[in-house]
Amino acid sequence: MPEQKGLTAMHQMPKGRCLPVRKGYEILKPKLNLSDRLVQIGSLRQLTLVSFALALVPLIALLWQSQSDLARVGKMTTFDTRYVVDVVSDLRNLDAAAVDLERSIRQFAVLRSDKVAALSDNALAQFVSARDKLCASLDSPPECVQLNEHVEQLSDFRQVEDELLLNAYLASVSRSVSSFRDEVDEAIQLRLEVQQQDLAAMQAKQAWSTAMLVSISLLLILLGSQLIVNPVKKLKHIIRIVAKQDGELPSLSTRAPKELIGVERDLHWLYDRLTQLEHIRTALLRHASHELKTPLASIKEGCSLLSENVVGELNPRQKEVLSLLTSSTQRLNSLVEKLLDYNLLLQQAQPTTTAVDPATLVKDCIQDYALALKDRDVNVDVAAEQIAVDEELYRRILDNLVSNAVAHGAVGRPIDIRIYNDSDTTVLEVANRGKKIPAEAAPTLFEPFTRGSDPRNDNVIGTGLGLSIVADCARLMQGNVAVVDVDYADVCFKVTIPQ
Template sequence: MVQLGSLRQLTLGSFVLALIPLIALLWQSQSDLAKVGQMTTLETRFVVEIVGDVQQLDNAVVDVERSIRQYSVLKSERVAAISDNALEQFALAADNLCQGLGTGEVCSFLTTQIDQLADYRNIEDQLLLNAYLATIKDSVKQLRADVERVITERVALQQSDLNAMQAKQAWSTAMLVSVSLMLILLGSQLIVNPVNNLKKIIRILAHSKGELPPLTRHAPKELLDVEKDLHWLYDRLQQLEHIRTALLRHAAHELKTPLASIKEGCSLLSENVVGDLNDNQREVLSLLSGSTQRLNTLVEKLLDYNLLLQQAQPKLMLYKPQTLIDECIEDYALAIQNREVVVDVQVDEALLDEELFRRVLDNLVSNAVAHGAVGRPIFVKVYMSKSTGESIEEDMLILDVANHGKPISPESVTTLFEPFIRGSEPRNDNVIGTGLGLSIVADCARLMHGDVQVVEVDYADVCFRVSLSQK
């Protein structure tokens, strides 16, 4: 197929093409209107002329009857001249009317009567004269009736022509408007099809599922450029995805080497290879071994977790938050051994994803330990609340993790949950943060249909609040 031009050219071309049937319809309407005007003018002129001829004929027959009757009484040449002139005018009016009507029988009979009456000088019988005059009046009356009939027939014919013209106009309007609509639909389809293809590509890019459709061969130039850019973006995202996957794969593999050494060291200590351990040392070793095992699990799930944050659906189910909090506090026992942890759980069961909720707890508790004031308590609270931001009330599970320390400035809050953004305050441990902890909290909360924000509370200086929908 021929390559389409720009979007502007296609739009203007479609508009002009759709106007052609409407222009043809307008031209036909003007032509029909001109015909109607011409027809009306001709019929009006005919009626006016023939009515005038009838009036002249009526006046002429009156003059003829009056002058002939005067002559029959006076026998004067002057009256005879008037009578001859009246007969001549009557014959002329009758001839004009007959030419307009085109009726031969009555007109021929009237001509014969005029010829008979023209010999009025030699008619001595008054009764015969009266009979001639009465016959002429009857003929005039018949002509008047013929005039009415002819006018009625012409009006009916004109009405029939108008009805036929209206029907033709209606069919032409329906046909041309239909053609115009079809052309409009065709032009719009030439734009809609590439746009739908762009939407399909965007959905594939958003969900990272399926292969992109081939490039459209016939579409406006601007939409083709956008489609080519989306194909380039898809290829670029595929490259970045491969790079990221390879990086995570190598990172997970490299992390296992020092982790294996730590596990081996814990095993040697637990077997008393380097000497007997006292009870406190064994407790610390037990915590260290548990943390090492959890770290090994996290390394194995590194790729799966990255995939989970990007596109997987959470497995929401009823679970006890108290159990997850106890496990988290136990895993962080060494880090928080010099601090009091205040746990307040008011919910027996809640709708949540166990793994995601645990990661939220890990990162928030770790953040509280790293940035909270040493020797001051850490607060962990779980309770239910009603949402206030929507017209329909909704049950929300609220998790508050708060600590004492320097409050977070309002300027930092706007970028606090973005990846690779680290706080300016120094940590209480020797670990260098990556700036991913709070961004992971935000991602996990989003996957569980919730959000996280920094709020002010009266019992601590810093409080992170995670709100999770219970629908």
């Protein structure tokens, strides 16, 4: 079985090169001590709900404080309004009582009757009651003492015979009542100032509380989001390491949501699995390249014997074929030696851009296929400009595209190779005549081990790797390859590489 062969190759590797296979997630489970268990975060849903609830607590406190301040303002407004209404009403009653008192006393001064005196006593009592009520509302200002003295003077109105003296007493009472009006205005104004100061202090307190509680709410939101963002950043870091196969993975998190810990555990398992498969693949390629050298050495030895005329003299045509075989054998030997390097090149290497003479590059490539081109009577039309690319990768692209054109192109029809610079890109077009590629086959054409349905013109059975190697080499140079329609050929592969 393939997997058993891979594991066998693993055992043939040097010690320390292969990783143990982990069974399930047993080894990947983090060991938690008591402190870690106390602060361990639950699921992602629990973390979101708890963070949302904690962020709402300061806002709820702010709403409760606002409602309390609003109720206090309403209560204060109601009390002050009632106070103003009561004081104004008491002042009006005092004015009315003062008018009644003055009228009744003046009537007594004219009539001197007991009935009028009784009315005056009643008016005096009402005036005193109104005065006492207003003084209680105003917290007994100095005018109350003066008015009290004037009332005591008027209480002996029966013994006052001098009209001028009586008028003086009544004028003093009138002046005191007028002073009460000013006192009421001052009291109301003072109460309004106190109310405004209370409102200003309440607004300042509300603003300070709002700023503080909103800041606390934002901090809680940031804290909750950070508990999610930090594990996600760690997952991104792990993904980069897995993609580049560079560096050691960080240890498993113990303070993250369970879902993210599960993803991190899967990435650890994936990294170990990819590392294991990479070692298996390297071992297989190493053994395959070693085994290929034995028959290759026999072919080289046979070509050497033929070239030295050991088995007889060769005619010019046989020598030409032998030279092509020798050249192909040398190239095959070079490819075998670079098989491992090429595998690493596709996975990790950075391309090196240098100035390349495309005419020489194309000439060397066509020379490798000279026998097949001559056998099929195919000419190659080349138009090339000076370019700057990675020579090794570009040669592999050109080699595979030419091989594909030779294998699938029409017999006796030319192959066109165009290499030119277009703005800030280098373009390679390899076109041939033959059966067009169906549109539905184009998306999967550059996938590994994918072969077209049309038969080849030679007896070689393709592996379906040629075009995938072209795509990989173009990708390493930050470029791409696609099948395009042109007016001078039936099939055209276009490779675009940024300069």
